[in-house]
Amino acid sequence: MARYIVHRALAAIPVLLLTSIIVFLLMRMLPGDPVLMIISQAQTDVSAEIAERMRQEYGLTQPLYMQYFAWLSRLLSGDLGRSIISRQPAFDILLTRILPTAQISLTAWLLAMLISVPVGITTAASQGSWKDWLGTIGSLLGAAMPYFLTGGVLIYFVALRWRWLPASGYVSPFVDPVRSAATTILPALTLTLWLASTVTRQTRASFIDVLQQAYIRTARAKGLSETRVILWHALKNAMLPVVTVLGIQLGSLFSGAVITETIFAVPGVGRLMVDGILSRDYPMVQAVVLFLTLVVVLANLLVDVAYGVLDPRSRTT
Amino acid sequence: MYPSAIDPNLPRAIKQPLRARFERAMRHFARHRLAMVGLTLVLVQILTAALAPLLAPYAPNAIDYRAMLNGPTAAHLLGTDDLGRDILSRLIYGARVSMGVSVASVFVAIAAGVPFGLITGYIGGALDEALMRVLDSVMALPALVLALTIATVLGHGVFNGMIAIAVVLIPIFTRIVRGQVLSVKHNDYVQAAHSVGVPTYLVLLRHILPNAINPVIVQGSLAIGFAIIIESSLSFIGLGAEPPTPTWGSMVQIGFQYLETAPWFVLAPATMIFLAVLGFNMLGDGLRDLLDPVSRSRH
Numbered sequence: 001m002a003r004y005i006v007h008r009a010l011a012a013i014p015v016l017l018l019t020s021i022i023v024f025l026l027m028r029m030l031p032g033d034p035v036l037m038i039i040s041q042a043q044t045d046v047s048a049e050i051a052e053r054m055r056q057e058y059g060l061t062q063p064l065y066m067q068y069f070a071w072l073s074r075l076l077s078g079d080l081g082r083s084i085i086s087r088q089p090a091f092d093i094l095l096t097r098i099l100p101t102a103q104i105s106l107t108a109w110l111l112a113m114l115i116s117v118p119v120g121i122t123t124a125a126s127q128g129s130w131k132d133w134l135g136t137i138g139s140l141l142g143a144a145m146p147y148f149l150t151g152g153v154l155i156y157f158v159a160l161r162w163r164w165l166p167a168s169g170y171v172s173p174f175v176d177p178v179r180s181a182a183t184t185i186l187p188a189l190t191l192t193l194w195l196a197s198t199v200t201r202q203t204r205a206s207f208i209d210v211l212q213q214a215y216i217r218t219a220r221a222k223g224l225s226e227t228r229v230i231l232w233h234a235l236k237n238a239m240l241p242v243v244t245v246l247g248i249q250l251g252s253l254f255s256g257a258v259i260t261e262t263i264f265a266v267p268g269v270g271r272l273m274v275d276g277i278l279s280r281d282y283p284m285v286q287a288v289v290l291f292l293t294l295v296v297v298l299a300n301l302l303v304d305v306a307y308g309v310l311d312p313r314s315r316t317t
Numbered sequence: 318m319y320p321s322a323i324d325p326n327l328p329r330a331i332k333q334p335l336r337a338r339f340e341r342a343m344r345h346f347a348r349h350r351l352a353m354v355g356l357t358l359v360l361v362q363i364l365t366a367a368l369a370p371l372l373a374p375y376a377p378n379a380i381d382y383r384a385m386l387n388g389p390t391a392a393h394l395l396g397t398d399d400l401g402r403d404i405l406s407r408l409i410y411g412a413r414v415s416m417g418v419s420v421a422s423v424f425v426a427i428a429a430g431v432p433f434g435l436i437t438g439y440i441g442g443a444l445d446e447a448l449m450r451v452l453d454s455v456m457a458l459p460a461l462v463l464a465l466t467i468a469t470v471l472g473h474g475v476f477n478g479m480i481a482i483a484v485v486l487i488p489i490f491t492r493i494v495r496g497q498v499l500s501v502k503h504n505d506y507v508q509a510a511h512s513v514g515v516p517t518y519l520v521l522l523r524h525i526l527p528n529a530i531n532p533v534i535v536q537g538s539l540a541i542g543f544a545i546i547i548e549s550s551l552s553f554i555g556l557g558a559e560p561p562t563p564t565w566g567s568m569v570q571i572g573f574q575y576l577e578t579a580p581w582f583v584l585a586p587a588t589m590i591f592l593a594v595l596g597f598n599m600l601g602d603g604l605r606d607l608l609d610p611v612s613r614s615r616h
Contacts, residue, residue: 018454029470140351140602144595146546148553148569149587152576156584160577255459259550263573273462274554277469285469292462300457 001308008304012297019293020075024068027286035060037280038084080290081283090287093272098291100170101261101268104184105253108191113246115196120203120242124211125230135200142197147256151190151263158186168265187264191256195249202245203238210238240310247303251296345607352603358596366412375403377410378561386579396581399571404585407563411586414564415552416593418475419544422482423537429483430490431533435521437491438498449495452488460485464547468556475558478551482544493536497529531608538601542594549590565590 035054039046046054055061059070074081080090116139123135159167165182173180210216211234219233220226257270265271269288276284346352365372374394381401389396395404437445455463464481471477501507502525510520551557552566560567565586572582 014450015454015457018451019457022454022458023466026466026470031470031472140599141595144542144591144598146549146587146590146594148549148566148583149591152569152573152580152583152587156576156580251459255462258461258465259553262554273465277465278555285466289458289462289466292459293457296457296459 080287084281097269097272101257104187107188111192112195116199120200124204124207139197139200147259170266187260206238206241210234243306250299254295349603355599366416369409373406373409375406377407377563395585411563411565418479418548422479423540425483426486430487434491434494438495494529535605542597
């Protein structure tokens with residue numbers, strides 16, 4: 001198993017390198033000269049000679065591939081550049097923003113898993129019944145709900161009309177755990193609805209496929225109860241595609257934070273990216289994009305490891 | 318008896334089952350209730366976008382300072398926005414941009430992704446492997462984050478938004494078509510076409526591409542729903558069409574500032590986004606059931 005994990009981790013390295021090239025090239029294509037942008041933010045008059053010297057210092061006069069390797073070596077030592085706006089290291093700013101995003105995304109992910117797996121199993125096990133229809137229609141509607149609508153409805157009713165929870169902001173659990181939970185619930189529920197719907201659909205489809213297999217018929221023919229058939233024989237096999245969706249969507253949740261953190265004014269990674277785009281703070285945008293890519297690649301790696309645990313056959317491939 | 322290669326009735330013999338298959342498929346589709354609801358939603362929205370000047374009660378940018386943030390009334394069925402503009406009219410015109418950009422981006426993604434998948438899958442080898450690793454890397458970037466980054470690089474605007482969404486979607490179609498090419502390129506009928514001297518581009522177009530059409534149609538419908546979400550997100554962030562052009566996402570963005578006093582300002586465009594995505598998702602699900610015999614047997 002350890003060899004399998006190392007193998008999968010090594011396979012993720014080329015993907016990370018290629019994505020770093022894509023992000024680097026995208027950032028180099030951004031409109032405007034980075035040096036002129038730094039000068040304009042500093043609001044001082046700088047001669048063309050000094051600007052040229054700055055370009056040389058930043059390595060911008062070197063060939064593109066040299067710039068990439070220089071950038072990559074800085075990246076590997078944790079240097080993501082400096083924010084043009086605050087002049088603070090981008091890495092330090094990013095670190096302070098990870099906790100809110102991780103807290104909200106992981107809460108949403110856990111809630112979605114707790115809702116979607118039992119609902120998916122129930123609907124698949126009672127195909128054609130009113131439970132199946134309710135679950136199918138509910139997940140269809142939920143999967144089409146944009147974060148704007150879920151978030152808008154939750155803020156309007158739960159926060160503004162009923163005053164049960166705060167409409168915006170974030171409090172760290174290390175400062176005030178109760179208020180932290182209160183500020184997490186609405187953005188997490190906004191993310192949960194969509195994810196739970198998507199995973200419910202996958203769970204249902206996967207269980208229907210597994211329940212048609214010959215070994216399930218055999219288990220039923222032996223006289224086992226339906227609960228035992230589902231929990232002992234179907235669950236492990238049906239969970240493979242569900243694990244894939246849950247793993248892949250963990251990355252999507254982090255990128256969904258771009259919208260929910262804007263709606264709920266949460267000072268997380270997503271909000272950092274939006275602020276970076278609006279203020280043209282490109283080193284900050286680059287740092288966030290790299291971080292989110294790393295999260296997605298790690299989530300995919302976790303899916304591979306989970307696959308290895310659930311299905312030993314996959315370890316040989 | 319099987320028709321021989323010199324059977325003069327061959328074209329007719331092929332057409333008959335094709336027509337019968339098409340009619341049977343249409344009957345299945347008409348019986349698929351969710352698909353029909355999806356199709357209705359999609360058609361209503363497309364007609365709304367197409368007939369916007371006839372349907373909208375006001376010009377989308379007509380300002381009435383005496384009616385700012387008014388609730389729904391007989392004069393303004395969905396109320397007015399912060400500048401006194403009629404929300405219903407802006408929603409109707411907004412459908413043109415939001416739906417137009419989304420549908421166009423999917424067509425661009427199909428136009429680029431399908432030939433790409435056909436060629437890489439057919440050529441195979443190291444080139445195919447290398448290109449697939451690049452696509453894997455593009456797909457490792459979260460879709461919305463990639464679209465936001467590309468839109469930032471390209472700048473504001475309807476056209477740039479459409480390109481940003483299309484770039485995100487291209488790998489999806491390339492992968493689907495490549496997968497289909499790999500599964501059929503060694504089949505006997507493809508080898509037979511080669512052996513009688515049919516040029517490669519004709520083999521690709523006539524014998525391999527038809528196998529990939531069904532999954533592309535299904536994915537195309539689902540991708541439009543996804544594109545609507547990304548387009549509205551870009552507009553919401555401020556990277557979509559320039560004001561005062563109405564888009565659903567930009568209406569939501571401004572509306573959130575007035576959520577407590579004028580909830581309809583957010584809920585109306587957000588509901589339109591929901592209905593559009595729902596329509597295309599249901600249509601896509603229906604098409605998948607229709608075009609995938611294994612799935613159809615379950616209904």
